[in-house]
Amino acid sequence: NAGVTQTPKFRVLKTGQSMTLLCAQDMNHEYMYWYRQDPGMGLRLIHYSVGEGTTAKGEVPDGYNVSRLKKQNFLLGLESAAPSQTSVYFCASSGTGGRVDRWTQYFGPGTRLLVL
Amino acid sequence: AQKVTQAQTEISVVEKEDVTLDCVYETRDTTYYLFWYKQPPSGELVFLIRRNSFDEQNEISGRYSWNFQKSTSSFNFTITASQVVDSAVYFCALTGGDSNYQLIWGAGTKLIIKP
Numbered sequence: 001n002a003g004v005t006q007t008p009k010f011r012v013l014k015t016g017q018s019m020t021l022l023c024a025q026d027m028n029h030e031y032m033y034w035y036r037q038d039p040g041m042g043l044r045l046i047h048y049s050v051g052e053g054t055t056a057k058g059e060v061p062d063g064y065n066v067s068r069l070k071k072q073n074f075l076l077g078l079e080s081a082a083p084s085q086t087s088v089y090f091c092a093s094s095g096t097g098g099r100v101d102r103w104t105q106y107f108g109p110g111t112r113l114l115v116l
Numbered sequence: 117a118q119k120v121t122q123a124q125t126e127i128s129v130v131e132k133e134d135v136t137l138d139c140v141y142e143t144r145d146t147t148y149y150l151f152w153y154k155q156p157p158s159g160e161l162v163f164l165i166r167r168n169s170f171d172e173q174n175e176i177s178g179r180y181s182w183n184f185q186k187s188t189s190s191f192n193f194t195i196t197a198s199q200v201v202d203s204a205v206y207f208c209a210l211t212g213g214d215s216n217y218q219l220i221w222g223a224g225t226k227l228i229i230k231p
Contacts, residue, residue, distance in 0.1 A: 033218075042120075042207055042221030043161075058218065090161060103149045103211060105219060107161040 002026055004108035006091050012114045013081040021076040021111050023091030031094045032074040033058075033105060034066060036087040043090060049074055081115045088112050118143045120210050122222035129198055130230050137193040137225045139208030145169075148212030150184065150191045151219065156204040167191060169212070195227075203229045 007022040023032065030051050035043040035058075045058030049068040063085060065077045074093075078085060092105040119142040129135045141150065152164040165175060167184050175182045179199075183192045195202050208222040 040223070042209075042223050043219070044221075045218055048218065088159070092161075101166070104151070104163055104166050106163060107153075109160050 004091055004093055004106055006089075006108035006111050008111060009109065010112045010114075012116065013078075014116055015082060017081050018077070018079050019081065019113075020078075021089055021091075021113075023074045023076070023093075023108055024072055025074075025091075025093040025106075026072065027093060027095070027106070028071070029093035029095050029106075030071070031102070031105075032068065033092040033094075034064070034074065034076045035090045035092065036060065036085075037090060037110075038087050046076065046089075078113075081113075083115045086113060086115045118145075118210055118212065118220045120208050120220050120222035122206075122208055122225050124225045125223070126226040126228065128228040128230060131200055132197050134194060134196050135198050135227065137195075137206050137208075137227065139191045139193065139222060141189050141191065141208070141210045143210060143212050145212035148210060151209040151211075152182065152191075152193050153207045153209065154204045155207065155224070161207075164193075164206075198227075198229045200229045200231050203227060 004025045033048040034046040037043050044060050046064050047066040049055045052071040055066045067075045089111045091108040094105045095102045121140045148169045150167045154162045172184050179196045181194045205224045205226045207224045209219040211219050
């Protein structure tokens with residue numbers, strides 16, 4: 001049981017390049033989230049998904065797109081990277097209630113992104 | 117609007133001292149959930165505890181204890197007999213409402229335990 005995994009662990013981009021961050025979870029969770037963490041700050045929600053095929057905007061969605069084609073995967077895309085997107089990106093997932101703890105979010109190890 | 121405040125930016129103590137990290141929250145929801153997460157220097161986020169708004173019992177887990185007080189909207193975290201391995205950034209977070217699964221995060225408290 002790997003929990004939440006993220007690919008890649010680290011990436012350097014040039015301004016204007018695009019990339020996709022992959023998040024995968026093997027806990028059968030319905031909910032998945034993408035956050036960014038900047039130095040000295042708490043996490044800020046970029047986008048989230050309440051189920052396969054659905055996505056919604058969080059606090060800081062501009063410059064990012066997401067897709068949830070499969071329940072276990074949640075992709076975060078940067079179409080045209082900017083230096084302001086230099087950050088650490090965390091993916092998380094949570095369950096749906098019943099016996100499953102729907103409120104607790106479990107996090108992946110993070111992806112460090114540097115945009116030059 | 118929901119808000120979480122961790123007023124202590126950084127705390128430094130000597131090993132074996134007790135230390136309390138403060139968390140004050142604001143919410144209009146009657147049902148909500150509070151969390152503490154630990155982020156060690158390696159960078160991952162580790163879930164420590166979840167507390168429901170309708171359960172004000174304090175909780176103890178080994179050297180860790182949590183004090184939840186609705187009257188003061190606080191959810192403080194105490195580490196007893198601190199150890200160097202406790203050095204990390206600790207985040208308090210809040211979510212609430214049946215349709216709201218988003219976590220609202222405090223800015224975090226950096227805890228430094230000196231040997």
